[in-house]
Amino acid sequence: MSEQLHVLRRCDAVDQNQDDPVFQKITELVPQEFTKALTDAGIGLWLWDVKADQLDVSRGMVQLTGLKQLYRGSRLDVLRDLIHPEDVEAIQASTRRLFEDGVPYETLCRMRHSSGHFVWANTYGSLVRDENGEPQKMIGIVRVMDELTRTKRDLLHAEEMARLGNWTVDLATDELIWSQGVYKILGYEPFSFQPTLEFARKLRAEEDRAMIEGLIDEAVEKSGAFEYRTRVPHTSGKEVHIKVNGAIETGITGAPVSYYGTMQNITAEIQRDEQIRQSQKLETIGKLTGGVAHDFNNLLAVILGSLELAQDDIEDSGVNELIQMAIQATMRGVELTGSMLSFARQAKLKPQILDLHSVVEQTNSWIARTLPENISIKTSLPTDLWPISADPGSTENALLNLILNARDAMAKGGELTIEAANVKIDSDFSFQRNDEVSPGQYVMLAISDTGEGIPANILREIYEPFFTTKAPGAGSGLGLSMVQGFMHQSGGTVQVYSEPGVGTTFKLYFKALSSKIETPSVETAKTRTANGAGFKILVAEDEKEVLEILLATLRQAGYAVTAARSGDEAREIFEADPSFDLLLTDIVMPGSLQGTTLAQLLRKQAEDLPVVFLSGYASEATVRRNEVRSEDIRLTKPVRRIELLEALEKTLASKVEPKL
Template sequence: MRKISDVQRERPVVSSNSMRLVEVAANAVYDYDVAADTFYYSEGMEKTFGHNWIGPQPAMVLWVDLLHPDERAGVEAAFLRFLAGRDRYARLEYRFKRADGTWAHVRERMIVLRDDEGRAIKVIGGIEDITAEHDTQERLHHSQKMEAIGRLTGGVAHDFNNLLTVIIGSAGLMEAEADLSPAQRDLIRNVGLAARRGAELTSGLLSFARQQPLTPATLNMAAVFAEMDALLRRTLPAFITLDTAQAADLWLVEADPTQLNTALLNLCVNAADAMPEGGRIRLECRNWAQGAPGGGQDDPDMPQGDYLRLDITDTGHGMSPEVLARAFDPFFTTKPMGKGSGLGLSMVWGFAKQSGGHATIASQVGIGTTVTMFLPRSPKATAEVEPAARAEMVQGQGQHVLVVEDDRMVRKLVVALVQRLRYRVSEAENGDEALEILRKTPDIDLLFTDMVMPGRMSGTELAERALQEFPRLLVLFTSGYSENAIIHDGRLDEGVQFLAKPYQLRDLGEKLRAVFAAR
């Protein structure tokens, strides 16, 4: 009887024609002679992965050494179990190092030839580079995860903003009282300060959830950088060096100036925290034509078009791949307890996406991190100038305001705020009651209504019905988060007036004045 080894020596290696047939379904093909313990690889191994493995290769040494360290033991064990088992087919997925040092996600399919006793004689396999497919699935998974977290955080922020409106507004009214002792006034100020910090957290949540109402303006980034440069030099520690660089002929950008400044400040503070022993922060800005010949590289997560690209680079300790993968997740932070909320980067991501742009992070341990924001180019020819803030409190002139709010605590507080601003006030709990008051009180000048109310009529439906009967009525909406009924892609619909919760007395005064001035 002939030995298996004799059969093996006489059995030809899989022909080149067979190799080509298998390569239809794989980038690289191999023929493993079990008895000789040698591998033969097709030319696809070099074409796809850069490894020039011509001729017989000893055992599995080359392949095993190029498996990702986190997966090496498991993949090798799975291959050996397949050889020792009874299955004819097997499939593995793992990370495999290319010749240039990068990692490919691969799918390996194998078929084994066995003798009469079931022992493996030969394995023919194909290795397919599925990196693009894997990355697409990862982006989809990440998008779905961010969307789900966004819905959750948006709902939480809405509920908290109602509570914070009451706390902030009540503290403001109490602080304005003349007969408070210094100790009482300090306590009330602390209440207001703590509530405003809570409002910053909910604002970060809404930014991440892309439900933060934006007021986009046409901005000149050279002017924004000049303003930020002065602010950052006062804010950052002395051991941090700040550099700014701007390309010539920058396009104008379309973005909310307050949210943009907040995003840049957050990024620079984060960068400084990553350099406790000192380092350098560099802010760069340049034009970016996504998808255009000679322009920016294609990014499947960013539509083609013209953007302004902002790079914020630090020379800090950098992020590991595991940390980098979660960097935009809300509440994820590597800072010690109490040193950070974990909302800074998630807010930046949400702001960029809601503005019609994109955000990315590149980092390397021991070298540093670059956060990049892409903001859409403005179609306008000139930048807008923000009006100067008023020092004095804006007061009304006795105009009549109807406040519609289903939450009793919020309603009572808003009524008190509007009265303090010297307006006459009526109040309603729901849309039906509001319409009834409007019909009985013809001198009402402005409807100030919450967006979300229980019952059959929302704030927008109330406004539509009220304007049908009273076309000269002014309308101001409010809510704890962005409502799709009046806000699309983060922007208020044309002609809509909106005040986001929570707000202070001064915020309400400014907004009411602006609505009356726009009549």
């Protein structure tokens, strides 16, 4: 600005411009042609009387902005009329920095233009003080849409789009300069303070500081480039992942004089990579767990079937009671298998319309007896909670897991709080929490404790399968993984908030339904008797023990059963005698024919052949859906006898009589 004024004062022509009062105040000797030249160049002048708070603009500003006459008024009023509303505060902030810290005044803002639009403009200003150092006047120049302004505008846009910022460090003075983008990445108001090199160093993650300084020192020594990634704190309290690229600037002698570079916010990229990594991990663990679940369910099928058959032949009530306890333990094993699959999102869920208020009340009625006396329970459950659709058993297991974790966190006692609320999730929720959940209405269920809390470095790992901080034998490390898997599979999410020494809160978000809950009718379970009535069933099952249990169960119920140990053997039997009333087949078997392809092949001979499929675990029931009809029943092993017989009875209901 001083150079501009120097040029003005050196003008030799003497032409007092009576029509332009600002030029009269800035200099008494300004030719009218120079005024026109400034205007044609997209330049306007302004003068602010600080004491009187009076801002005057030049004729060039009048023509640039499309004002009808010379404009004057208080500075804020003039700014509000000429400058885009979003940029006024930035100009005010630059002015404060000039007055308080002597930071050179320069702004890049959008200004009203004669075209009727806002255009980008650069403003430079200089402060005139009196002999006591008090601000008197401020003189400024505005440059509209010149090459420099366009370059700065494009750089600003590029920084915003790429989440970039640039910076420079002077090696002689250690002066650090940040662009607007760096301030924004860290959450600060642009140019709200002058950063120091020491301040910037302390922003880096502590474990990365020595490595980063080594990279920079080596680059300065060799006049090379450097790159690093680290985490820095955001003013919101969260962490931001950044990528920094730097290079060295050398002087005339070839010695380094500064280093400069860019800072990029890569938090979204890190989150995407983490989601992909987690998805791949779940896929791998899911395949492993699925194989284990298949074999384990086959073992449970043998145990369950044997117990139920034995129960029919034993009249001793004491022994029957023991058998019933063994059956219940077997069914808990089935639930465990489902829980193992849930964190890999492969569990076969059976969603029902639920009222979370009732679920919590029922669970609380018995879980309270398992908690020590030094833990009190507090509930806050509105009666108008929206209904949800979720698997009842998995919902109870998730609640139980979190309650037991809260209990373990309060070894010295404390307060356990269970509360629920109807909430609406907006589009920012998933971005802020790095989770995939669609906006809409949800029912939030929170379980809070006043225990030890979870340190930040552990909080990031709590959903990892098999991760646990408990003593050996005290926990499998699968509990929270199962909860997370179940919630994601149900279309919801789980969030955790914890502060060491204060406590922890887990929040489950269930997708809400618009329909009302209807109370289901209660049916008394009936014990199936021998009602096979001579129907012929072809059973295909490769596991010998499972096959024997199935044969015994079906024959006891009155069915005529023929066994096959593979799909290929079943096809040979059916081709020799296609008079079977129903095919009961495992889905996965050795040989060239799986259960679904076997069914498809046999139906070419008997189009209306009913089929009931058995699967070792849930995902098998989805294999080759094009070969499974909508009326086909799919059961997951182990199957209770009553469920198997009901499925057969339902499937055969359309047949008037057996083919026997």
